[in-house]
Amino acid sequence: QLQLVESGGGLVQPGGSLRLSCAASGFSLDYYAIGWFRQAPGKEREGVACISSSSGVTDYRDSVKGRFTIARDNANSTVYLQMKSLKPEDTAVYYCAVITKCVNNRPPLIVKGGSWGQGTQVTVSS
Numbered sequence: 001q002l003q004l005v006e007s008g009g010g011l012v013q014p015g016g017s018l019r020l021s022c023a024a025s026g027f028s029l030d031y032y033a034i035g036w037f038r039q040a041p042g043k044e045r046e047g048v049a050c051i052s053s054s055s056g057v058t059d060y061r062d063s064v065k066g067r068f069t070i071a072r073d074n075a076n077s078t079v080y081l082q083m084k085s086l087k088p089e090d091t092a093v094y095y096c097a098v099i100t101k102c103v104n105n106r107p108p109l110i111v112k113g114g115s116w117g118q119g120t121q122v123t124v125s126s
Contacts, residue, residue, distance in 0.1 A: 001115045002027065002098040004034075009094060009120030012086055020081040020120060022096035029072070034079045035099040035108030036070060038092035038122075045095070049081060050102035057102045064090075086124045093119040 008020040022034060035050040049060045049070040058070050069082040079096060095116055099108040110116075 002032070002111065002113055003115045004029075004096045004098065004117050006094060006096050006117055006120040009122045011123045011125065013126050014087060014124055016086050016124070017082070017084045018086065018122060020083065020094055020096075020122075022079040022081070024077055025117075029077045029079060029098075030074045032098045032111075033100070033102045033108075034070075034072065035097055035102070035110070036079075036081045037095045037097060037108070038090075039095070039119075040089075040092040043092075047107040048094070050099055050108040051079060052102045057104065059102055059104050059106070059108075061107075083122070086122075088124045091122060091124050093121050095119040 003025050005023050031053050033052050036048045037045050038048050039045040051058045051070045067085045072079045097110040098114045100111050
């Protein structure tokens with residue numbers, strides 16, 4: 001299974017920043033497109049951002065554009081999600097996953113055979 005491990009979440013005040021990390025367990029991320037997703041209590045999981053294997057394509061949901069940045073370090077097989085100007089509505093468990101493809105203006109889809117990790121909790125509150 002293509003399972004990833006998320007880290008970097010925490011409690012932050014509105015307007016604050018966090019950087020989430022996504023690492024592979026038992027395989028290299030280098031050749032895969034990766035997506036970040038989040039799930040707030042009582043809501044469905046939603047795509048937040050994605051990045052192609054070469055970093056040539058990145059995409060974001062409208063609500064995070066200009067505040068979140070996705071990047072990857074293939075040398076260290078890690079994908080990051082830098083989050084700035086955080087809002088209470090960003091509170092959720094954040095997951096990363098191998099996706100089929102990163103396409104502009106299309107929600108990322110986890111690949112067949114991919115699986116969800118435990119995620120990392122992000123709480124934005126004063």
